[in-house]
Amino acid sequence: MVRQDLRALLLLIAGFTVWSLAFVVLYGLQAIGCAYGWPNHRWLLIGAYVASLIPLAWLAMGKPVREGEPTTTLSIAAVWANRAALGAGILVFLPVTFVSACI
């Protein structure tokens, strides 16, 4: 029970923690790439965007509990939070695919 609760608590913040890290990385790549005139800057940003969505999708689609474990308040809240984090990741980072990066 303790292990399940601990896993649910960690899952509750996991999605948005990944989202925050992706936010920092993308914002940093955008700023540094512009400052130093990186070639293929756009593709690098898109690559980072896609890479950030993989763990977010994994967290959002994963089962909240393991086989034989009961569904709990925290595990359900964790699923919803992780799905929200995936949605936030798709929407907030989408502009890297089409918006001018350095102007």
Next chain:
Amino acid sequence: MSDTPISPIRLHKELERIWMTPPGIGRLSSVNHTVLGKRFMVVALTFFAIGGFLSMLIRAQLATPNSAFIGPEIYNQIFTMHGTVMMFLFAIPMFEGFVIYMLPKMLGARDMAFPRLTAYGFWCYLFGGTILIVAMLLGAAPDSGWFMYTPLSSKPYTPGINADVWLLGITFVEISAVTAAIEIFVSILKMRAPGMSLARMPLMAWYMLVTSGMMIVGFPPLILGSILLELERAFDLPFFDPTRGGDPLLWQHLFWLFGHPEVYIIFLPAAGALSTIIPVFAQRQILGYRAIIAAIVAMGFLSFGLWVHHMFTVGIPHLALAFFSSASALVAIPTAVQIFAWLGTLASGKPKWDVPMLYVFGFFFVFVIGGLTGVMLAMVPFNTQVHDTHFVVAHLHYVLVGGFVFPMLAGIYHWLPHISGRQSLYKLSIPAFWLIFIGFNLTFFLMHLTGLMGMPRRISTYPSNWGWDWLNLLSSFGSFILTMGFCLVLADLVLQFRFGRYFRRDPWQAQTLEWATPTPPPSYNFAAIPRIDERADGLEPAKIGPLLAGGYGYLGFTRNGDQETMGVDMLTGAPEHVIILPRRTYLPLWTALATASFFLAMLFGLYWLAPFGALLTLILFLIWPANIGQTEDEGLIDIGMGEAAPLDVECPNNVAVLANRCALVMNATLFSSLLFGGLFLLVVAPNWEGLVPIDWPVWLSGLAWILSASAAGASWLARQRNLSGQNAGGFLLAAALGHVAALVMLIVLLTAVPNPTDHARQAVMFALLSFSAIHCGLAALLAGHGFWRLTQGYVSARRQTELVLAWLWNGYAAATMIPALGLATLLAWAGGT
């Protein structure tokens, strides 16, 4: 502890003797959360009155065009102080006070985790706030706006002490915020009634858990920014001076990295109050408990991804604008989840109307308008159009008054009977509400219009031919109606204390644990601590209260005259240990006075005196734990209900360890902000071309780190030896000496940095090396403290707290030295090919 049961009256008297605050001058020694929570709220409401008076002056000035009521210099001080007082001296301390008073009662504890820290935080708040108000009375108040933008707040443009008053006064006040953040976080996780798992906590605790987490991460950027700006003003280190490689935008980033989450830090506790009050008046449990938890977590994180929407017009690339614009709009969704949950709770319940519900209605009306204008402002083109106009003033007041003041008033009417033991007679409450509601909307709704018509914020006067005259006059008229409403509320509260009618337990038929205490509550809250076997927002306080008062529950007795409460497992709420809280003492007051001496010395430019103030503060802090702890292993002790648990000092996961981990996270956030600042200047700031690389002794950096890492290793070995029952003293001394040696190396490195006032590169290197040097000193101090406690007999294989703390701080010093020295080296090489 007695073997025979004692009467409830006698139990009450014995507990009161242990926990009470003495009368007279002895009140200054209080560390009790009920007393200090009330003090926080009274002082915060006093500052609210001062801030409100200042707003009256602003509206009197703007009531008519070409007004000569107050000149621009005084006006600048007044609007700066209005914002500063309302944000830093009212809103944050008000909810801190509420939470300090209420949280232990809601969770089934007898106090917060660190009562002396609560008292120290209160004194810092009082003294820091007093510095700001006295400066205003002397005509030297801050006058650069509540967000202190550089270069306006830099020395050349604000040569007096006005900006220093803000930077030092607010940093002094923020000590209370950071101490409260750690204390709230730890108290929620470790100090609940046994059986109250995380999933059984009332929503207020979830809101405060996330809020305190946000404060732990959100406040350090502001504190760092204030330190850097004060270093620039006092010692000419050019962090924000573009002519010497600094950048004013760095201040904006650091300020708003704090400033935007701050809005949610203020809103979330208010939302927690709403989530507690609405179910009481809807007469059903909250709808969407799990969805609200997910929404709070989402808001907590998303709020850190919005800060640049305060900077849309400073010239940021479109892509960055798009990130922050979409995140700003997105945060409306978790907010809406909560609003729909509250509406759903009301719709599916049997709502009963009473005065708190009037303010809940006011909240819905005002806050939703503020939220919608927030979504408008999240759109970059619209934001650019109304930037720095009164539209923004209207929006922020709709959000902050709607999202904090209306829920606060609902909370006051709901919980004041808990404090006073009396219920309001409601003669004045209803007209007071309508005056506030009408006055507020008249004042601020019209500002949307003046803003859209182009009226800039912060102007002290305006010509009469721009069509703003009537709108401003009506706005000012509305503000006086609003003030009358607040005066009626004040009168109503005073009358409630004087003439309100007494009631028996739980007058609202609420379902949370705070109503199970007697009202007004005794200093120890609960004569016995309950066991919670269901969600803690569906209890029956009227039934539980008498049982607890009779001593039925955990710790329903006294033992050795100690202040005992329960510590639980963070997740399951299973009883884990007995926490013995420190007794009342004047030490927090003396320590806050010593801290004040440091800040005042800095404020008046007595820089030679400031280190003595800091040293005195440190010495007093070291005295705090002098007689706390155990010199023998006690093993399991009786906790009532036929169960036993160890004392906190014998539990490896005690509150002191968790609090220090939180402090390190907070510290790491400050350090990350410093690294961000250094990289930001290196990458973005002007005037970095043509720099000559510095002849940097890399070998000395390496040697400093090897010494620090060795010290950290020694502290780890000390802990391991202690765990296996061997003497750890030698390794602790080695750790202390290792970090002293590393400190010396860093001081030598500091002398290798060319004049830090020449360029921001050297200034950042100076800051990085100073950070590491200070942390080497702290690590040595913690190792030395562990050694001293060991020699005093407070440490054993079971009582290992001091050694865990020594390892944490020594390891942290070594870990942070790597990026600090790495960035310093990178900066030293800047300009090379």
